Amino acid sequence: xxxxxxxxxxxxxxxxxxxxxxxxxxxxxxxxxxxxxxxxxxxxxxxxxxxxxxxxxxxxxxxxxxxxxxxxxxxxxxxxxxxxxxxxxxxxxxxxxxxxxxxxxxxxxxxxxxxxxxxxxxxxxxxxxxxxxxxxxxxxxxxxxxxxxxxxxxxxxxxxxxxxxxxxxxxxxxxxxxxxxxxxxxxxxxxxxxxxxxxxxxxxxxxxxxxxxxxxxxxxxxxxxxxxxxxxxxxxxxxxxxxxxxxxxxxxxxxxxxxxxxxxxxxxxxxxxxxxxxxxxxxxxxxxxxxxxxxxxxxxxxxxxxxxx
Amino acid sequence: xxxxxxxxxxxxxxxxxxxxxxxxxxxxxxxxxxxxxxxxxxxxxxxxxxxxxxxxxxxxxxxxxxxxxxxxxxxxxxxxxxxxxxxxxxxxxxxxxxxxxxxxxxxxxxxxxxxxxxxxxxxxxxxxxxxxxxxxxxxxxxxxxxxxxxxxxxxxxxxxxxxxxxxxxxxxxxxxxxxxxxxxxxxxxxxxxxxxxxxxxxxxxxxxxxxxxxxxxxxxxxxxxxxxxxxxxxxxxxxxxxxxxxxxxxxxxxxxxxxxxxxxxxxxxxxxxxxxxxxxxxxxxxxxxxxxxxxxxxxxxxxxxxxxxxxxxxxxxxxxxxxxxxxxxxxxxxxxxxxxxxxxxxxxxxxxxxxxxxxxxxxxxxxxxxxxxxxxxxxxxxxxxxxxxxxxxxxxxxxxxxxxxxxxxxxxxxx
Numbered sequence: 001x002x003x004x005x006x007x008x009x010x011x012x013x014x015x016x017x018x019x020x021x022x023x024x025x026x027x028x029x030x031x032x033x034x035x036x037x038x039x040x041x042x043x044x045x046x047x048x049x050x051x052x053x054x055x056x057x058x059x060x061x062x063x064x065x066x067x068x069x070x071x072x073x074x075x076x077x078x079x080x081x082x083x084x085x086x087x088x089x090x091x092x093x094x095x096x097x098x099x100x101x102x103x104x105x106x107x108x109x110x111x112x113x114x115x116x117x118x119x120x121x122x123x124x125x126x127x128x129x130x131x132x133x134x135x136x137x138x139x140x141x142x143x144x145x146x147x148x149x150x151x152x153x154x155x156x157x158x159x160x161x162x163x164x165x166x167x168x169x170x171x172x173x174x175x176x177x178x179x180x181x182x183x184x185x186x187x188x189x190x191x192x193x194x195x196x197x198x199x200x201x202x203x204x205x206x207x208x209x210x211x212x213x214x215x216x217x218x219x220x221x222x223x224x225x226x227x228x229x230x231x232x233x234x235x236x237x238x239x240x241x242x243x244x245x246x247x248x249x250x251x252x253x254x255x256x257x258x259x260x261x262x263x264x265x266x267x268x269x270x271x272x273x274x275x276x277x278x279x280x281x282x283x284x285x286x287x288x289x290x291x292x293x294x295x296x297x298x299x300x301x302x303x304x305x306x307x308x309x
Numbered sequence: 310x311x312x313x314x315x316x317x318x319x320x321x322x323x324x325x326x327x328x329x330x331x332x333x334x335x336x337x338x339x340x341x342x343x344x345x346x347x348x349x350x351x352x353x354x355x356x357x358x359x360x361x362x363x364x365x366x367x368x369x370x371x372x373x374x375x376x377x378x379x380x381x382x383x384x385x386x387x388x389x390x391x392x393x394x395x396x397x398x399x400x401x402x403x404x405x406x407x408x409x410x411x412x413x414x415x416x417x418x419x420x421x422x423x424x425x426x427x428x429x430x431x432x433x434x435x436x437x438x439x440x441x442x443x444x445x446x447x448x449x450x451x452x453x454x455x456x457x458x459x460x461x462x463x464x465x466x467x468x469x470x471x472x473x474x475x476x477x478x479x480x481x482x483x484x485x486x487x488x489x490x491x492x493x494x495x496x497x498x499x500x501x502x503x504x505x506x507x508x509x510x511x512x513x514x515x516x517x518x519x520x521x522x523x524x525x526x527x528x529x530x531x532x533x534x535x536x537x538x539x540x541x542x543x544x545x546x547x548x549x550x551x552x553x554x555x556x557x558x559x560x561x562x563x564x565x566x567x568x569x570x571x572x573x574x575x576x577x578x579x580x581x582x583x584x585x586x587x588x589x590x591x592x593x594x595x596x597x598x599x600x601x602x603x604x605x606x607x608x609x610x611x612x613x614x615x616x617x618x619x620x621x622x623x624x625x626x627x628x629x630x631x632x633x634x635x636x637x638x639x640x641x642x643x644x645x646x647x648x649x650x651x652x653x654x655x656x657x658x659x660x661x662x663x664x665x666x667x668x669x670x671x672x673x674x675x676x677x678x679x680x681x682x683x684x685x686x687x688x689x690x691x692x693x694x695x696x697x698x699x700x701x702x703x704x705x706x707x708x709x710x711x712x713x714x715x716x717x718x719x720x721x722x723x724x
Contacts, residue, residue: 059404059408060383061383061386061387061404061405061408061410062404062407062408074722079715142552143552144548144549144552145549162548162549162551162552164552165549165551165552165704250493251493251494253493253495253551253697253700254551254552254700254701254704255551255697255698255700255701255704256697267693270380271380272376272379272380272689273684273689273690273692273693274689274690274693275404275689275690276690
């Protein structure tokens with residue numbers, strides 16, 4: 001009788017003990033599980049799905065027809081795709097100007113005068129406002145008839161210039177608009193970094209006679225390496241993600257000359273005139289591969305740094 | 310954006326003495342894209358009137374932003390369809406028709422009430438010999454011009470291409486542009502192409518071209534661009550139009566920097582609001598180009614459809630019958646509501662200068678036929694590429710050969 005009573009709890013005991021024994025190993029996975037699950041469902045799975053859809057001709061509604069790599073073949077002879085690819089490259093290179101510009105402003109603002117907090121906030125302001133607003137402000141600034149830009153260059157006898165209506169200038173015009181908030185972002189990263197710069201090392205450098213550029217290059221910048229790394233990562237990803245500004249400022253125009261890959265993909269697959277899911281997915285795959293190159297490099301260098309540390 | 314109407318329906322029921330007919334019951338789910346304030350109020354009032362006639366019917370209306378609707382329709386038609394949804398006529402509905410997502414409404418069109426009074430729009434609602442929806446409003450396109458500036462320069466409404474150009478030469482000489490246009494979102498250039506092509510080559514050719522049966526490198530297509538180029542070379546269009554939307558192009562005509570606007574009738578409301586009274590603004594039909602070709606017009610039609618997977622199709626059909634009825638058409642299209650043209654031949658046209666002229670033009674002076682609009686007649690994909698080409702042509706007319714070759718290769722891909 002006594003045995004029978006004490007039996008049920010015993011039955012659960014081995015299992016409980018297993019959980020108990022391994023809780024240190026299991027706990028992190030339990031905490032990670034929701035994140036991992038969502039990451040799998042919303043990031044990893046769609047990546048493979050994109051690969052799959054890119055092999056079909058599909059209008060998003062009817063029957064999908066398997067066409068192998070034909071979408072990719074078409075990409076190579078598609079001039080709009082070529083333009084988008086070049087524009088992506090321009091974005092990548094020129095957007096990086098935000099990093100040195102942010103550093104410059106951060107060093108400039110890293111001093112103690114009355115009201116410096118206010119100045120810092122003012123410089124940070126463009127990053128706080130929405131990209132849509134930035135786009136609108138710059139569209140009005142560039143407006144060929146009423147815009148401020150043409151008034152200003154008019155004083156020097158130049159212009160009128162229709163920045164957003166000229167295929168030769170349009171991408172640069174949009175990148176300039178994008179640099180405004182991105183510079184502010186890099187600035188804030190560097191300002192935080194500058195707080196952590198060791199004053200003793202600066203003092204030591206000064207005793208050894210370093211000043212100006214030499215001080216910056218050999219003493220300050222090495223200590224800012226983590227900030228520089230993050231600034232590069234967010235800027236490169238930001239350049240590849242550029243979409244909102246293009247959509248607001250030009251809608252990809254004039255005649256498609258300011259499109260980038262992400263915008264072109266949206267247009268082909270999801271916009272009012274797009275019904276080519278397969279083709280859009282193929283563009284997405286190309287964009288993914290480009291991003292993968294950068295992301296792999298960043299992960300690798302982070303891993304290397306951690307091992308070195 | 311979601312709301313229920315029973316309260317409004319009850320209130321209307323108290324006033325209306327119309328007996329409840331047919332005993333419709335259950336739910337009726339209506340999705341609308343009429344998100345602008347005036348059309349929205351019009352639609353809500355119309356649904357309330359319908360609800361009053363069918364007190365047992367529980368109507369649920371959802372109004373979705375007009376632009377967002379264009380992408381959402383794909384999702385809700387497949388996933389959780391309403392009983393009634395708005396959309397556009399002609400090729401714009403083809404993807405949903407061929408995917409089997411719209412209900413075949415040929416039976417409605419056989420009812421004498423509809424067959425007799427809606428004949429003029431039947432073609433636009435027909436794909437593969439069947440009708441897939443009903444229209445609820447349409448509007449004319451044409452040239453809206455500054456009557457006062459025309460008077461000042463001593464110009465008359467032109468009727469032929471030569472007169473049009475002669476007028477334009479005088480306007481340009483007075484330091485103005487002849488036409489305002491904003492091509493940032495491309496479709497406005499499609500309007501110019503439609504009219505130049507309809508007048509140069511006629512309705513049948515235009516339809517053959519938008520259906521992909523004619524090569525874009527054809528000499529007849531080149532003739533259209535040659536006419537267009539005559540205007541471009543004169544400096545007829547405002548500069549930098551590629552940077553403006555159609556609304557942003559309005560100040561040019563309002564301020565008198567340009568004298569005319571080739572547009573749909575919906576542009577009258579903002580121009581009136583900006584201060585162009587009826588003695589300053591007038592309308593004429595796009596001029597003749599090739600003598601002897603029957604004139605055809607663009608008159609885009611907005612429509613109601615029943616999704617194939619709708620649950621309450623009887624109530625949905627009753628609702629569509631009510632929408633197109635002469636009485637309702639008179640109300641929703643009057644100047645206080647949509648300010649457009651009724652689709653029912655028995656309905657009365659509101660006493661408005663532009664609606665009267667538009668109705669006159671479409672019923673008496675458009676023997677060639679009625680087109681929908683470039684991006685509704687041509688498949689979406691081709692429309693995009695083509696309108697991009699039109700915009701490029703308006704900025705760089707010398708790129709024409711390249712543009713036409715690009716269009717031709719797109720045509721071979723798409724059809």
